[in-house]
Amino acid sequence: MGKRPRFLLSMEVECEPYLTSDHRLMLEKSQEVMIGISFLMKALGVKRAVVGIENNKPDAIKKLSELAPEFPGIEIAALKVKYPQGAEKQLIKAITGREVPSQKLPIEVGCVVNNVGTAFAVYEAIQKNKPLIDRVVTVTGKSISKPSNLLVRIGTPIDSLIQHAGGLPGDTGKIISGGPMMGKALNSTDVPVVKGTSGILILPETESARLKVQNCIRCARCVSVCPMGLEPYLLERVVVANELEMAENNRIMDCMECGCCHYTCPSARPLLDYLRLGKSKVGHIIRTRVNN
Amino acid sequence: MQLLTVSGSPHLHATQPVHKIMWGVVIALIPAMLVSFWYFGLGAIEVTLVAVLACTLTEYLIARFVLKVEPSLRDGSAVITGLLLAFNVPSSIPWWQLVIGAIFAIAVAKMSFGGLGKNPFNPALAGRVFMLISFPVDMTTWPVPVVNRLVLTDAVTGPTSLGIVKEGIKNGESLTQLASQIPSYMDMFVGGIGGSLGEVSALAILIGGIYMLWKRIITWHIPVSYLLTVLAFTGILWLIDPGIYIDPVFHLLAGGLMLGAVFMATDMATSPMTYSGMLVYGVGCGVLTVLIRVWGAYPEGVSFAILIMNAVTPLINKGFKPKRFGEVIAQ
Ligand code: SF4
Ligand code: SF4
Numbered sequence: 001m002g003k004r005p006r007f008l009l010s011m012e013v014e015c016e017p018y019l020t021s022d023h024r025l026m027l028e029k030s031q032e033v034m035i036g037i038s039f040l041m042k043a044l045g046v047k048r049a050v051v052g053i054e055n056n057k058p059d060a061i062k063k064l065s066e067l068a069p070e071f072p073g074i075e076i077a078a079l080k081v082k083y084p085q086g087a088e089k090q091l092i093k094a095i096t097g098r099e100v101p102s103q104k105l106p107i108e109v110g111c112v113v114n115n116v117g118t119a120f121a122v123y124e125a126i127q128k129n130k131p132l133i134d135r136v137v138t139v140t141g142k143s144i145s146k147p148s149n150l151l152v153r154i155g156t157p158i159d160s161l162i163q164h165a166g167g168l169p170g171d172t173g174k175i176i177s178g179g180p181m182m183g184k185a186l187n188s189t190d191v192p193v194v195k196g197t198s199g200i201l202i203l204p205e206t207e208s209a210r211l212k213v214q215n216c217i218r219c220a221r222c223v224s225v226c227p228m229g230l231e232p233y234l235l236e237r238v239v240v241a242n243e244l245e246m247a248e249n250n251r252i253m254d255c256m257e258c259g260c261c262h263y264t265c266p267s268a269r270p271l272l273d274y275l276r277l278g279k280s281k282v283g284h285i286i287r288t289r290v291n292n
Numbered sequence: 293m294q295l296l297t298v299s300g301s302p303h304l305h306a307t308q309p310v311h312k313i314m315w316g317v318v319i320a321l322i323p324a325m326l327v328s329f330w331y332f333g334l335g336a337i338e339v340t341l342v343a344v345l346a347c348t349l350t351e352y353l354i355a356r357f358v359l360k361v362e363p364s365l366r367d368g369s370a371v372i373t374g375l376l377l378a379f380n381v382p383s384s385i386p387w388w389q390l391v392i393g394a395i396f397a398i399a400v401a402k403m404s405f406g407g408l409g410k411n412p413f414n415p416a417l418a419g420r421v422f423m424l425i426s427f428p429v430d431m432t433t434w435p436v437p438v439v440n441r442l443v444l445t446d447a448v449t450g451p452t453s454l455g456i457v458k459e460g461i462k463n464g465e466s467l468t469q470l471a472s473q474i475p476s477y478m479d480m481f482v483g484g485i486g487g488s489l490g491e492v493s494a495l496a497i498l499i500g501g502i503y504m505l506w507k508r509i510i511t512w513h514i515p516v517s518y519l520l521t522v523l524a525f526t527g528i529l530w531l532i533d534p535g536i537y538i539d540p541v542f543h544l545l546a547g548g549l550m551l552g553a554v555f556m557a558t559d560m561a562t563s564p565m566t567y568s569g570m571l572v573y574g575v576g577c578g579v580l581t582v583l584i585r586v587w588g589a590y591p592e593g594v595s596f597a598i599l600i601m602n603a604v605t606p607l608i609n610k611g612f613k614p615k616r617f618g619e620v621i622a623q
Pocket of ligand 2: 215216217218219220221222223232233261264265266267268269271
């Protein structure tokens with residue numbers, strides 16, 4: 001395919017609330033990050049790169065803007081603070097105003113999206129000959145005594161990270177790998193840090209349990225928050241009823257599992273659980289169709 | 293180490309659960325309730341209490357003994373239905389008629405469809421229309437406000453402003469002749485006109501509406517499109533012939549329009565799910581209200597208009613989908 005990227009977008013937008021590892025990386029390794037971006041631009045053959053930073057991080061915006069003149073083609077753009085701005089399609093929309101078509105990749109609108117961690121890793125690989133053997137991980141939570149961003153080797157047990165941040169608080173109810181919106185709950189601390197581990201979030205017991213589920217009151221909040229323009233209340237209903245064709249027609253596969261609908265639902269309906277279930281079933285059907 | 297909770301993401305929840313939304317609506321209803329107490333005295337207090345008690349009790353009994361589920365009175369939705377039903381009847385209504393209306397609202401219009409959030413029609417309006425058809429005389433006898441607040445019965449009654457206009461036009465009188473009988477717009481706005489409990493003051497309703505907007509319980513789409521449609525439609529008629537059609541400001545302030553646009557049409561369970569759908573719904577309510585008021589058999593058309601649009605809501609939901617991300621490629 002002759003689709004060539006015209007843009008490189010670098011996201012310095014933290015994917016989720018609570019996580020600050022990208023922010024620290026930007027502040028402490030700004031030079032390296034910018035060099036990494038230049039390498040990426042060269043590799044992709046693009047002339048322009050935009051670094052999107054949320055405007056609640058003025059220090060990072062300032063620091064990178066000062067550096068920007070030294071790197072031709074790299075611009076810094078301040079973005080509104082809004083979850084899920086860090087999702088690539090949302091980031092492209094925010095910076096370029098273009099929408100990536102449903103079920104397509106960002107290259108369709110001439111964009112490639114990378115995040116700051118990647119830019120830094122590229123820098124290290126090329127300049128320092130260092131493979132990706134470590135990464136910055138945020139360890140945080142309300143009752144953690146020393147919330148920190150740690151540069152750790154991949155493979156380090158999460159337990160030792162938590163020890164480093166002051167130990168597991170007594171009221172711990174949930175340990176999440178990643179952020180509060182999309183992270184995975186862990187059943188033990190005996191797991192290693194992997195390439196994608198952006199943070200460890202410890203929630204107290206009081207915030208761990210799911211809320212009591214009530215009837216959908218059709219308040220339309222889930223519809224108005226969905227960044228993909230879906231109707232989560234409807235999708236939940238059709239997935240429960242196993243009307244998979246209806247789910248597909250209502251674009252269940254576009255759901256990026258950001259969790260906004262589930263978060264906002266006043267009735268605490270487990271919307272995302274059903275969306276995931278529906279996506280896996282519909283995905284199955286789509287794949288069989290392709291194979292025939 | 294204690295057991296950890298493991299569940300799917302997201303791991304955080306918003307801070308506006310159902311009961312907060314519902315009690316927020318109740319708070320928004322308080323100004324209008326106090327105004328009605330002021331003007332209609334003990335009668336209004338009695339009507340409000342009877343309606344709220346009858347609604348909550350019906351819901352409790354049905355949940356407990358018929359459906360055999362745990363009654364969820366804490367969510368406050370039965371209280372809202374009770375208050376809204378009380379707002380829609382004259383303060384002189386006999387209590388037993390009100391109880392029948394409340395039972396109809398909760399048992400037939402709400403619980404038989406599955407309870408909270410599953411009712412296709414606004415329960416309070418369904419109850420009101422049921423009473424209007426069953427007890428047409430008592431439902432259209434409107435006590436005049438501020439007669440004697442301490443007397444429960446034998447209040448002086450009079451027609452509502454919409455009734456005056458409708459009857460007058462039918463009898464071939466012109467609007468100039470009727471003008472003296474119509475209360476001033478200031479009275480209609482602040483309070484003190486004849487009508488049902490919640491119709492008495494447009495201002496008190498607006499205060500409640502602004503509170504709900506501020507608390508993000510409702511969005512502006514339905515009330516604004518509804519009121520603007522009524523204003524525009526009656527405005528056009530008035531420009532065509534000011535002799536037969538009364539001016540739009542009268543329509544805006546008279547009757548249950550404010551109450552309907554702010555509290556009834558915005559009922560979540562029975563209104564559309566997208567912003568575009570809400571606008572269509574508001575316009576539909578507005579057009580139907582004017583059609584009934586001007587050409588229909590009843591002087592007031594708000595309840596019927598909203599109930600009809602409730603019935604159209606599923607269709608609107610099918611036709612007006614949210615703007616899908618990635619549907620149009622902006623270049
Ligand atoms: S998780 Fe919910 S809000 Fe997020 S994309 Fe999917 S349906 Fe929309
Ligand atoms: S947010 Fe929850 S209660 Fe509201 S419409 Fe969606 S599923 Fe229903």
